[in-house]
Amino acid sequence: MAETALQDRTAKQLRLLEQALDSGRLGPVKRLVNTLSPAEIGNLLESLPPHKRQIVWGLVDPEDDGEVLVHVGDEVREDLLKAMDPDEIVAAAESLDIDDLADLLEDLPDTVIDEVLKSMDRENRERLEQMLTYEEDTAGRLMNPDVVTVRADVSVDVVLRYLRLRGELPEATDRLYIVSRRRQYLGGISLAQLLTADPAVAVNRLIDSEQPAIDADTPVAEVAERFANHDWLSAPVVDENNVLLGRITIDDVVDIIRAQAEHQALGAAGLDEDEDLFAPVPRTTRRRAVWLGINLLTAFLASWVIGNFEGVLQKVVACAVLMPIVASMGGVAGTQVLTLMVRAQALGQVSPANALSLLRKEVLVALANGLVWALAVGSVALAIYRDAWLALAFGAAMVINLIAAALSGVFLPLVLRRVGIDPALAGGVILTTVTDCCGFASFLGLSTLLLMQ
Structure with missing residues (x-):
């Protein structure tokens, strides 16, 4: 409920802002924008196309410029900084706490960084330099040195x-x-x-x-x-x-x-949280093309698996109708386990000590669900196609693929983390490939064995 209320509030703010901008009267826009907190202003700026974003940015109270820059993504921040004079950037940076300035500093031009450092007193400059010696995403970079x-x-x-x-x-x-x-x-x-x-x-x-x-x-x-x-x-x-x-x-x-x-x-979709919602088409195209290309390669792998069973597909047309169901069920089941594992890893809840117990539990869940749904879909297939062997192959493939999905959902995040790859970024693509290939191979393989004799 709270999340929905927040979304409604943001949508209302954006709608009012768009209406004020479309009217051509900047006075109401300025009054509306400067009643918001820096975080809310940053969220609205990220929600606007570039040309409107620059108009609104020019109406933000200069005293809030620094805080707003901290609350927007990297790409939007870069866009806003390009529209500012060096003196404006220096003034915005001077208003920030040391911890916020440490986050912003690396995005500033070198000449501006020099001016910002010169404008600071010796104590704060030494504090800032000390913070910058620590790696990004560590407590040393997150802390505020101003303590009593x-x-x-x-x-x-x-x-x-x-x-x-x-x-x-x-x-x-x-x-x-x-x-x-x-x-x-x-x-x-x-x-x-x-x-x-x-x-x-x-x-x-x-x-x-x-x-x-x-x-x-x-x-x-x-x-x-x-x-x-x-x-x-x-x-x-x-x-x-x-x-x-x-x-x-x-x-x-x-x-x-x-x-x-x-x-x-x-x-999970191969996207970056700092990507500008209204980034230029060529830049967005290049980024997404990489993951689309990877997905295309995995799709060819699944097609190759299907191609190896061309004979059964030609003779038993029902297999072509039913096989996507097996792959889809495996994909959903695997995604559930993968999401659970990625979350558990983020919370530090998964270790070699409990991985085996978790694997055993997920396999048992997959087996139970597989048997239940195998009975259901096998009965439907039997009622429609009047072929007990086809129904048996369909149900057995369902069980096999759900177990394969459980194994993949548990092992993939562990292996990817071990080799230094983010499971949230790459796990979904690999998991889909595994469940598709395993689903097609198990169903078509069993169909060949049971129906082509």
């Missing part, structure tokens, strides 16, 4: 006076971090606990050491898993010497989870 730290040997009253003197806290601060003289992480203390504690109590009496720090080299997928498992709102990030580098907040983790979901959904 206190010493363990001071009292609560001293900390409260320090916070009042400071005047403001970094956005989404829910806890302070306790560090040693060498800035090594010792633990944390929540703001709620700090406000309710006796002012005379020393901070070291209140340290919460139950939340372990996250190593800066930790992959972001593992970071998201740990947040989900422990219901964290924020978490500290440390280097190999346990020195506190920054923190990760729940809003960044939500972005990770959303990106993972988009990658799995689009990767």
Whole structure:
């Protein structure tokens, strides 16, 4: 329900924006756009054709430019940056937090990067350079280095006076971090606990050491898993010497989870989550042509399998009618298992220790479903064609192909991950090939054996 409401809201915003643009009056467009959050503006920009996108982009409040650039895909960001003057890009970059700037910086022209770095004070420039030393999609690149730290040997009253003197806290601060003289992480203390504690109590009496720090080299997928498992709102990030580098907040983790979901959904079709919806025709054609070519090769393989049984197809026309059903059922069953496996891998739920148990379970499910549906489709085939051997071949092939689909659905993600290929991207094409070829070969092979004697 919540997802539907969000989709309806976005569709309504887009419809109103399109109407305002078509009217030629830019005043209403500007007012509409600047009532939205940067994330909503980014979503609308991605939903517009290039010529309308540039019009709307020119009406966005300059103070929001940086945040909007962070919330659009790589290709759309590249398109928007081309329309900006270097001074505008520098101004937009200066308004960003260090973690967001680290994401944006690599997409900027070299001359603009130099200007952005020169405009930063020494402390922030060193923080940014430190973040850029870490690999993309690690905690070190995701973290925000702006944290509030206190010493363990001071009292609560001293900390409260320090916070009042400071005047403001970094956005989404829910806890302070306790560090040693060498800035090594010792633990944390929540703001709620700090406000309710006796002012005379020393901070070291209140340290919460139950939340372990996250190593800066930790992959972001593992970071998201740990947040989900422990219901964290924020978490500290440390280097190999346990020195506190920054923190990760729940809003960044939500972005990770959303990106993972988009990658799995689009990767199954061979698409990139950063691809512009309105990308130029030649670019989109080239990208899709690769996967269409791979699919064509697999289709030829399936056709070759069918060609080897030309004799039975000529003599028993019913085989040509029934064989797509066997392949289709295997494809659906295999996709169910493959989707389950890809999701389980993303959550870290699959390992060599439980892979055999999972395989056994999926084979038993396939066998049970295969027997049920083999009986159903075999009965239908018998009623239509009045041929018991054809019905037997049809039903047996159904069982064989569903088991093959289960085996493929479990093994393919494991093997592809082992060789460094994303299962969400390549698994579907390979799985379809396996179930098609196995379905055709089992049905036509059994038909040849039972009907051509």
